[in-house]
Amino acid sequence: MAQVFCRFGRARDGATAIEFAMVVTPFLMLVFGVIGIGLFFFTETVLDQALNASARQIRTGQSHQTATGELTVGDLKKDVCGRTAGLISCGKLSLIIQNSDTWDNVTTIPSCTNTSGSVVGSNYADTIPVSTGAGGRERVVIIVACYPWELLTSIPYLGLGNVNGGSAQLIQSVMAFKSEPY
Numbered sequence: 549m550a551q552v553f554c555r556f557g558r559a560r561d562g563a564t565a566i567e568f569a570m571v572v573t574p575f576l577m578l579v580f581g582v583i584g585i586g587l588f589f590f591t592e593t594v595l596d597q598a599l600n601a602s603a604r605q606i607r608t609g610q611s612h613q614t615a616t617g618e619l620t621v622g623d624l625k626k627d628v629c630g631r632t633a634g635l636i637s638c639g640k641l642s643l644i645i646q647n648s649d650t651w652d653n654v655t656t657i658p659s660c661t662n663t664s665g666s667v668v669g670s671n672y673a674d675t676i677p678v679s680t681g682a683g684g685r686e687r688v689v690i691i692v693a694c695y696p697w698e699l700l701t702s703i704p705y706l707g708l709g710n711v712n713g714g715s716a717q718l719i720q721s722v723m724a725f726k727s728e729p730y
Contacts (some may be wrong), residue, residue, distance in 0.1 A: 560663045598631035603723040609730030611678045620675025642670040643683030644692040660694035693721040
């Protein structure tokens with residue numbers, strides 16, 4: 549019996565396969581983790597740029613003077629989603645819009661989560677005109693886009709979900725500006 553164990557210990561057949569099996573799992577975890585985190589930051593940047601471009605309609609007064617009437621919150625969401633190249637689902641996006649007379653009156657940025665850690669919905673219904681939340685000309689406007697991104701949490705070993713009971717990662721974008729005297 550001792551000879552069998554000695555012979556087994558000296559044998560090198562299949563050592564490469566065993567070493568590969570030991571290394572491939574951590575390597576693939578690292579590769580997919582880097583890809584997942586990179587995709588998260590890419591999606592976050594795309595949402596920032598989409599909100600910036602869409603908020604320009606409010607900043608310049610175009611949202612108040614469209615050919616079909618005033619732009620609604622739902623139209624603004626669709627515009628933001630349309631600029632994200634399909635990375636974001638419009639049904640999950642919420643927009644929180646606030647306005648103020650001056651910058652001094654802005655005390656806090658609206659939160660995307662409630663006390664239980666769930667993403668809040670928009671503070672105005674999709675059918676409400678944007679001017680209800682954004683006010684008129686020369687107003688300080690804050691728009692917060694909140695999106696629970698679930699792709700990163702589907703990679704189980706990362707465990708990066710921080711909202712909706714750990715089932716999603718929050719992507720948040722904030723635009724603060726003073727609208728023009730249109």
